[in-house]
Amino acid sequence: MIEDIIGKAKLWKKGIPYEGFSAGQKFNHHWGRTITESDNLLFSTLTLSFVPLYFNRAYARAHGHPDIVINPQLIFNVTLGLSVEDCSEGLGGPFLGVYDLVYHRHAYPGVTLTASSTTIETRHSASNPANGIVTWVTEGHDQDGNLLISFRRSNLGHRREGSAL
Numbered sequence: 001m002i003e004d005i006i007g008k009a010k011l012w013k014k015g016i017p018y019e020g021f022s023a024g025q026k027f028n029h030h031w032g033r034t035i036t037e038s039d040n041l042l043f044s045t046l047t048l049s050f051v052p053l054y055f056n057r058a059y060a061r062a063h064g065h066p067d068i069v070i071n072p073q074l075i076f077n078v079t080l081g082l083s084v085e086d087c088s089e090g091l092g093g094p095f096l097g098v099y100d101l102v103y104h105r106h107a108y109p110g111v112t113l114t115a116s117s118t119t120i121e122t123r124h125s126a127s128n129p130a131n132g133i134v135t136w137v138t139e140g141h142d143q144d145g146n147l148l149i150s151f152r153r154s155n156l157g158h159r160r161e162g163s164a165l
Contacts, residue, residue, distance in 0.1 A: 015090020018122070018132040018157040025119040027086040027136075032143075033078050035070055037109035043074045070107040075149050079140035082115035083153075087136055091157030096133065101151040112143040125156065132159050 044054040052059040053069040060068045080098075088095065107113070117136040125131040133154055140149040 015085070015088070017090050018134060018159050020090070021119045021122050021134045023119055023121060027083070027117045027119075029082040029086055029115040029117065031082075032112050032114035033082065034110065034112045035074065035078060035107070037068065040068065040070050040074060040109060043077075044071045047071075047073065049073065065106065065108070067108040070109065070111060072103045072149075075103070075107055075113065075140060076101070076151070078113050079115045079138060079149050079151075080153070082113070082140075083117045083136070083138050087117050087119075087134070087138075087153075088155040088157075091134065091155050093131060093156035093158060096154040096156055099152040099154075101149070103149055104147045107142060107148055111148075113140050113148065114143075115140045120152070124159070130159055131156050133157070 041055055044050070049071055051071070053063065053065065054071045055068060057068050076098075115138060117138040119134060119136050121133075121135040123133050125133055133156055135152060135154040137150065137152050139147060142148055
């Protein structure tokens with residue numbers, strides 16, 4: 001029975017290939033994500049990020065915050081994660097890094113994070129012409145439209161066979 005199902009399955013390519021990106025393309029990534037207090041506590045504990053602002057409400061309030069602060073690394077991870085389906089899923093190559101990461105303001109439990117990305121560059125890999133590099137600027141906003149985080153990121157992607165140099 002399982003072999004029958006596997007035999008009928010078809011591979012559906014997802015995402016956009018290297019040639020589908022061009023400078024100036026804007027992506028408003030799907031849905032968004034509400035970050036809860038428990039998300040923040042679990043993430044901070046699992047990553048050994050024992051900053052009292054992230055799990056001690058009295059400490060956070062004593063330091064001028066209205067509530068515990070969402071761990072900025074969680075804000076980054078959620079923002080990056082929201083962008084993957086539109087930006088890097090179809091490229092098939094490795095993540096090359098993040099640059100110019102800026103945390104613009106603190107976020108607190110209950111924040112709903114949305115993300116958008118703009119393609120700023122596509123170029124052929126100098127070391128391997130069979131691949132291309134795509135770079136985006138990604139931003140994360142709260143439910144009121146306030147900018148929480150921004151960064152540049154790049155991925156290597158396979159070029160289609162026969163693509164012109």
